[in-house]
Amino acid sequence: MNATPRPRSTRDRPAKPPLSQDAVVDAALALLRSEGLDAVTMRRVAAALDTGAASLYVYVSGREGLLQAVQDRIFGLIEFEEPDQARWREQLHALLDRTYRVLVAHPGIAATTMSEPPGMDATLRLLENMLGLLLAGGLVAQDAAWAVDIFALLVSYAAMEHEARRTNPREQPEELYQRFTGQSPERFPLITAYAAQLVAGDSEERFHVAIDMVVDGMIARAGRA
Amino acid sequence: MNATPRPRSTRDRPAKPPLSQDAVVDAALALLRSEGLDAVTMRRVAAALDTGAASLYVYVSGREGLLQAVQDRIFGLIEFEEPDQARWREQLHALLDRTYRVLVAHPGIAATTMSEPPGMDATLRLLENMLGLLLAGGLVAQDAAWAVDIFALLVSYAAMEHEARRTNPREQPEELYQRFTGQSPERFPLITAYAAQLVAGDSEERFHVAIDMVVDGMIARAGRA
DNA sequence: ACCTGAACACCGTTCAAGT
């Protein structure tokens, strides 16, 4: 039927799937996991799929659109619990912990989650679930709606901080402590005095405290209203 | 003394200053204000100074170092008040408002403040002042130290949100409201029911509420301890 | 000693020209 000579087998490469949105996102995700966000360029994703960068534009709107699809795929990995009034606060922490872990497993993606409003499917499910937990906690709807945004911000920031401490020597707590204590005590009396407090805790502890502060603040507001 | 012919005057161009760190940062700042962060490339900054990109590396360590110096210059524009126990909370809001306005006046720089730990002079002064306000409020030192980080995050986020809403039609509240209410009420009962609350408030209002939640949360924690 | 043109190794995106 086909006169073109094929090398050795009917399939000359191991099951190259046809291009599709999913295949493009898969390739980007693999690159993200193995080499981080900087490696996720249109050209390298295309190369992993044995094609040219131009071919990707049929399936994604551009690099930004690709990254959004990747983000949504990652959020799709998070499992949800039905909100339970008796343990909503614990459930909130657990949900945010799972989100944190998924973000940390995909270096660089946390930064992109902060600059995009929720819109895709898995992102909306995360939003829906967080909102459910806060409403189960008896919070005022307006406060809950605003707080969801803050929690999303805090978890992304914690993941970014974790990555920075892992890869950037300048962000190591010891380094930072030295920098704070090395300042002039006349000019910076508080920074030098409280350097230990400023660098205390790992990203996960800092992030749990932050969540608790916001939750306690919401409850205080609800009590006043 | 010099045989090279000069055109018309002893100075053939209007007082071109010699290169220096300050001159490089000035040029970057001007570009940032007029065209945003994307315009601040080594090549364009150099072009504004009538030289090549390579020449900048004598004064800054690279693009990242330049952006840090720019950030510190911007924070240097913020004025500080001596912390006053009687009105620390109001002073905190005012300080964060001034920070917000300075960030908004320099599109794109807010994103860079989130990924760099405090280290330069003006950034440390901001940190020192915020810490002073929280301690004047009678908060536990460890809580105050952690909260400073959260406030810095919240103000940067608010500035980013403001910029996004100004430039990205997809982030306009009306657009977002349509997207939320357009979802399936079976799959997303809360998002569809509370779409109005989710998009309520401009970036400044949302940011003030966030600050109050954190402050109230800190006070609640201090009361428990 | 100081400065910089040109080169290196990349980018995202577009589009004419092929099949």
Added chain:
DNA sequence: ACCTGAACACCGTTCAAGT
């Protein structure tokens, strides 16, 4: 109709070769 090589218009950073 679909796909893509090559081009366009850029990047940050380095370094040999000039003054």
